[in-house]
Amino acid sequence: MFRLCAASDIAEGQSKGLEIQGQRLLAIRKNGTLHVYENRCPHRKIPLEWLPDQFLDSSGSLIQCATHGALFLIDTGECVAGPCAGQALRARSAIERDGIIWLQNEQ
Structure with a gap:
C-alpha cells in the first residue's frame, strides 16, 4: 500500500489531484464515500483538471x-456525455485507515 494523503484533505463534495510513483490520480468524496480514479481521460489520455484539484462540473x-467537456459519473467513472461516452475512468482501490488514505497495490 502507498500513502496518498490525510483523509481530512478530501472534504465531502470535494476533489483532489494526487500523484504517487509518477501516476496521477484524482480522489473525490461523495456521500461519505471516497472514489479514486486515474487522472486520465479515456478520450485523449490527458489529465482531466483545468486548475489544480478542479475535477468537478459547476454543479459538483x-x-x-x-x-x-466530457462528463463522468462520480460513483462509477462512466462517461455519460462527450466524445468518450460509454467509456470509463480507471478506478483505483483505496482505503481509509487511522485518518490516512492508502492506495492499494494492484494485483
Missing part, C-alpha cells in the same frame, strides 16, 4: 474533462 455532481 459530475467529473468533467477540462479539454473537451
Whole structure:
C-alpha cells in the first residue's frame, strides 16, 4: 500500500489531484464515500483538471474533462456525455485507515 494523503484533505463534495510513483490520480468524496480514479481521460489520455484539484462540473455532481467537456459519473467513472461516452475512468482501490488514505497495490 502507498500513502496518498490525510483523509481530512478530501472534504465531502470535494476533489483532489494526487500523484504517487509518477501516476496521477484524482480522489473525490461523495456521500461519505471516497472514489479514486486515474487522472486520465479515456478520450485523449490527458489529465482531466483545468486548475489544480478542479475535477468537478459547476454543479459538483459530475467529473468533467477540462479539454473537451466530457462528463463522468462520480460513483462509477462512466462517461455519460462527450466524445468518450460509454467509456470509463480507471478506478483505483483505496482505503481509509487511522485518518490516512492508502492506495492499494494492484494485483
